Amino acid sequence: MRLFRLSLLLCLAILAGCAGTSRQDGRYVAQDTSRTIDLTVAPTDVWERIRRGYAIPNLDTPLVDKWTAYYASHPEAMQRMATRAGKYLYYIVDEINRRGLPTELALLPFVESAYNPIAYSSARASGLWQFIPSTGTQFKLKQDWWHDQRRDPIASTNAALDYLEYLFEFQGDWYLALASYNWGEGSVKRAIARNLAAGKPTDYVSLSMPDETRNYVPKLQAIKNIVADPEKYAVLLPVVDNEPYFVSVKKSVDIDFHVAAELAEMPIEDFKALNPSFNQPIISAMEDHSVILPRDKVDIFNTNLAEYKGELSSWKIYEASQGETFSSIASKFGVSEARLREANRIPSNMRSASNQSLMIPAPAGQGIQLAPPTPTSAPKLAGKVDPNTRVRTHVVRKGETLQSIARQYGTTPSTIRSLNNMKNDTVRSGMKLRIPGTGNRS
Numbered sequence: 001m002r003l004f005r006l007s008l009l010l011c012l013a014i015l016a017g018c019a020g021t022s023r024q025d026g027r028y029v030a031q032d033t034s035r036t037i038d039l040t041v042a043p044t045d046v047w048e049r050i051r052r053g054y055a056i057p058n059l060d061t062p063l064v065d066k067w068t069a070y071y072a073s074h075p076e077a078m079q080r081m082a083t084r085a086g087k088y089l090y091y092i093v094d095e096i097n098r099r100g101l102p103t104e105l106a107l108l109p110f111v112e113s114a115y116n117p118i119a120y121s122s123a124r125a126s127g128l129w130q131f132i133p134s135t136g137t138q139f140k141l142k143q144d145w146w147h148d149q150r151r152d153p154i155a156s157t158n159a160a161l162d163y164l165e166y167l168f169e170f171q172g173d174w175y176l177a178l179a180s181y182n183w184g185e186g187s188v189k190r191a192i193a194r195n196l197a198a199g200k201p202t203d204y205v206s207l208s209m210p211d212e213t214r215n216y217v218p219k220l221q222a223i224k225n226i227v228a229d230p231e232k233y234a235v236l237l238p239v240v241d242n243e244p245y246f247v248s249v250k251k252s253v254d255i256d257f258h259v260a261a262e263l264a265e266m267p268i269e270d271f272k273a274l275n276p277s278f279n280q281p282i283i284s285a286m287e288d289h290s291v292i293l294p295r296d297k298v299d300i301f302n303t304n305l306a307e308y309k310g311e312l313s314s315w316k317i318y319e320a321s322q323g324e325t326f327s328s329i330a331s332k333f334g335v336s337e338a339r340l341r342e343a344n345r346i347p348s349n350m351r352s353a354s355n356q357s358l359m360i361p362a363p364a365g366q367g368i369q370l371a372p373p374t375p376t377s378a379p380k381l382a383g384k385v386d387p388n389t390r391v392r393t394h395v396v397r398k399g400e401t402l403q404s405i406a407r408q409y410g411t412t413p414s415t416i417r418s419l420n421n422m423k424n425d426t427v428r429s430g431m432k433l434r435i436p437g438t439g440n441r442s
Contacts, residue, residue, distance in 0.1 A: 046089045046240040051228055053096070053103030056174045059221045061205065067215065067222035072233040078226065079236055085115040086240045087273060088128065088153050094244075095157060102174065104224050105164060108181075111219045117151055117276040124434075127151040127276075129160035139163055145279060145345075146287050152277035153292070154248065175204035175217050183213040246274055247298055248290035254313045257281050263304040264297045280359060282315040316360040320353040329353055333360045347411070396431040409435050 043049045071078055092106045112130040113119035125132045127150040133143060139159035141149035149155040167177035170185055180188045191207040200206055204217060226233045255263075260283060261271035274292040275283075283291060293301055320329060326346060330337040341348070343361040394405060402413045402425040413425055419434045427433070 043242055045242050046093055047227060047237055049093050049097070049242060050089075050103045050106055053093075054224065054228070055102035056104050058224075059175070059205075059217055061218060063215060063218035064221045064225075067219050068225050068233075071222050071226055072235065075233070075235045079238070081110055081114045082235075083238050084273075085109065086238050087245055088115070088117075088157070089240050090243065090245050091154065092157050095161060099161060099165065101161065101165065104220065105161070107220060107223045107227060108160075108178075110223045111216065117153060117273060125150075127156045128153060129156050131156060131159065135163070146284060147289055148277050148279060150277075153274070155277075173204070178217050178220065179204055179207070179209065179213050182216045183209060244295055246292050247295050249293055249298060249301065251283060251291055252285055254285050254315070254317065255283050256313045256315065257283060259312055260291060260301075263308060264293055264301040265304070266294065266297055270294075282313055282317075282359065284317060286317065318358045318360050320356045320358055322354045324353045325351060326353050329358065329360075335361055342412070345415075394433045394435045396427045396429055396433065398429045400427065400429075401425070402427050405433065405435070411435065 043052060088109075089106060092109075093103060096103055096105055109115045109128040113128050115128060117128050118126075119128070119130065120126050121130060123132055126136075126148065129150075131139070131141060131150040133150075136143055136150045136159070139162055141152075141155055141159050143150065149159075164177060164181060167180045167185060168174060171177045171180060171188065176188055176192075188207070188209075191209055192202045195202045195207060226235050227237070230237050257271070257275075257278065258268055258281075261268045264271060274294070278289070283289070316333070318329065318333075326340055327337050330340040333340075339361055340346070340358070343359050344356075394409070396405070402416060402422075405427070406413045406416055416422070416433060416435065417425070
């Protein structure tokens with residue numbers, strides 16, 4: 001029933017656009033009919049599929065003009081974002097079409113993350129669709145030591161569209177649904193209630209909201225304007241073929257991240273762009289996570305894997321027994337305890353390794369180290385959750401340095417920098433830092 005209602009609304013919106021209708025207030029107008037599309041001709045690429053599926057009434061406000069001019073004045077940035085988007089657009093548009101949703105939604109990651117799958121915000125939002133941890137959990141996106149599905153292009157897209165469908169049903173209006181995606185449905189609902197109580201209109205443009213949300217839909221409309229007519233704005237969109245770019249491949253063996261990229265005969269950066277959700281330098285066969293590969297690389301990967309004679313992984317997964325210590329395990333495998341702790345994000349004040357799954361790193365200088373764009377907790381003790389794995393806030397005091405703060409919490413300066421998106425080690429008095437919950441302060 002929900003899919004039927006959405007499909008009906010979509011068809012009505014398209015028909016309204018073709019008829020040239022508009023609302024009397026002039027802020028919501030029909031789709032631009034000056035660009036004729038012959039629907040009897042198959043779309044040449046994904047951009048054309050997106051244009052054909054526009055179904056949200058256009059927003060016509062000064063903020064839209066401002067952001068359209070802004071993006072048009074930065075064509076190189078638009079082209080970079082569009083090039084990144086090319087890897088994911090077919091899948092996203094296909095899923096949008098399958099659900100009967102407006103194709104403008106495929107442009108939302110331009111606004112959210114600049115189509116960067118490892119984008120990470122100060123609010124701890126991550127991935128193409130910028131899920132915060134709690135909303136990611138709500139929509140069943142796993143976030144653990146191995147994997148963060150907020151960065152998975154398939155899982156996060158499905159979750160985002162589930163969320164947007166829900167918000168549209170909740171609000172009954174796409175602009176309010178989009179505002180809710182950015183600000184939260186409760187915040188939008190309260191803003192509507194305030195306007196109702198004051199006898200004011202309750203549409204998106206009339207609500208009092210934060211600047212970020214106020215600019216949110218205008219930014220999407222601006223991207224939509226440019227994609228609708230890139231020549232007008234002197235923006236060159238890359239060709240995105242109307243066919244799948246990637247497929248998922250099940251794995252049955254442990255394999256290092258860089259080895260998988262080599263077997264697929266693709267640059268490591270391209271491999272990371274399709275598989276940004278992995279937190280560790282090894283893709284574990286024990287975890288139920290698929291590898292995403294370009295469609296034309298699957299046969300190459302499988303052939304090379306079958307013929308590969310060397311070690312697929314320079315890392316080992318070790319299940320610690322009762323009574324073992326990190327020192328004894330490090331000695332057993334010929335690595336330093338410091339390196340073992342660093343690889344597994346084990347705090348210095350944790351002594352017992354009992355009942356933990358540990359990654360045993362390769363000797364120093366071998367293997368690869370992936371720096372995950374979001375913080376992840378250390379492996380948890382069997383049967384219970386370590387209460388010290390929470391992220392806490394530290395207010396910098398006069399005379400403190402990043403190094404001294406890291407020592408206080410049993411972590412490293414690089415971990416704090418990553419968690420706070422810091423470019424260097426500079427801290428100042430009064431500055432608030434997010435600190436990984438790595439044990440009690442010493």
